[in-house]
Amino acid sequence: MEYKQFVGSIYLKDKKAVNSFADYTAAAQDPVQLAQFYSESGVDTILVFDLSEDDAMHDEALTILKRICEVVQVPVYGCGHINRAEDVKKILYAGCEKAVLNFGKECSQDILEEVSMRFGRDHIAATISSEDSLVINKERLETYVSELVLIDEHALKNCLGASKLPAIVFIPEISLDKMLSVMERAGVSGIAGKIVNSNCKEITALKKICKESGILVHTLEPVMEFSEFKLLSDGLMPVVVQDYRTGEVLMVAYMNEEAYLTTLRTGKMTYYSRSRKELWVKGLTSGHFQYVKGLSVDCDNDTLLAKVHQVGAACHTGNYSCFYRDLVPMEKKADNPLTVFEQVYGVIRDRKINPKEGSYTNYLFEKGTDKILKKLGEEATEIVIAAKNDNPDEITYEISDFLYHMMVLMAEKGITWDQITEELSKR
Secondary structure (H helix, E strand, O other): OOOEEEEEEEEEOOEEEEOOOOOOEEOOOOOOHHHHHHHOOOOOOEEEEOOOOHHHHHHHHHHHHHHHHHOOOOEEEEEEEOOOHHHHHHHEEEEOOEEEEEOOHHHHHHHHHHHHHHHHHHHHEOOOOOOHHHHHOOHHHHHOOOOEEEOOOOOHHHHOOOOOOOOEOOOOOOHHHHHHHHHHHEEEEEEEEEHHHHHHHHHHHHHHHHHHHHEEEEOOOOOHHHOOOOOOOOEEEEEEEEEOOOOEEEEEEOOOHHHHHHHHHHHHHHEEOOOOOEEEEEOOOOOOOEEEEEEEEOOOOOEEEEEEEEOOOOOOOOOOOOOOOOOOOOOOOOOOOHHHHHHHHHHHHHHHOOOOOOHHHHHHHHHHHHHHHHHHHHHHHHHHHHHHHOOOHHHHHHHHHHHHHHHHHHHHHHHOOOHHHHHHHHH
């Protein structure tokens, strides 16, 4: 049995979020803010529909789509204005989990096999508006598509069961009983439409009801109650906070039961401030939120380990981690490779912001992109020569040179390691 999803929808028109396909009235929030609101409210996926009328507007929409993918903690599907394989590539490279083809358009049918083979079936979905279209193309769809999106509310009754593909279905605002009956249906992978967009603040409550009804939904459900933990004399539990990607320890804080339950309910790390004697949502003032990726408890049940996605810096000093001062330096550092990349990139970026006389890095920045690209090309050639010489030490040296110059280019163009590693993780 697969998890059922609550899917938020954003309609992009003229760089604004509008109410629907037919209603171009601007929404109260801009598209990125709306996506953040959906993500923080507990939706499982966000569908972004690009309603652009030409390629220039589409390029502007792609910029917004990329920003949405950067700030949310849930998968994003990109839909609309897909006319050729290149459009699918741009949507996936913007950070989307899937590109959704409008199967009612002939051009989408023409490129289906190509984009599925090129980017992977798991990254392709399709909108279907009629049972006839689904039945006629059933074999092709099941071969090249991983999921259907039934936008037409009337398509639900006829299309479900006509294919073994899971489907996200758009439904109007209906009673709770009817919503549950839709969620229970075989083949429904999630619900979307006004019922989700208008009730985002109630997603957590709706998921609880679904779970009580035996419907499998994504929730943060611990295997232990707070009462089972061994607490300090003041009733608090220490929490060690760790970057879920690098393993770097970011900070130590404390939770009471309310903070623990709030963290589980919202997905954002919430602590108890001993100095202020109040609940403390990390990032509420600074914007440097910590999104929960996992919670573990130690063997004595007296300390929690939180693995988080850290936005910005964890420390109030502006340092990424609170543990930035070495008391007893190690004779030889055993660095996480990603941390090394981040540290070197940080120095390069600092040189760009704060130039240092005599710095080779600043020399490259002063000469500009063409010089940086020339050096990259030279270093790539050196790697080839070293590999032909079959000297491992020489290869290592030349690859290191290449990576350094690549990071200079990254800093020049404002590209971070987060963006690179996130993209690699999708490959």
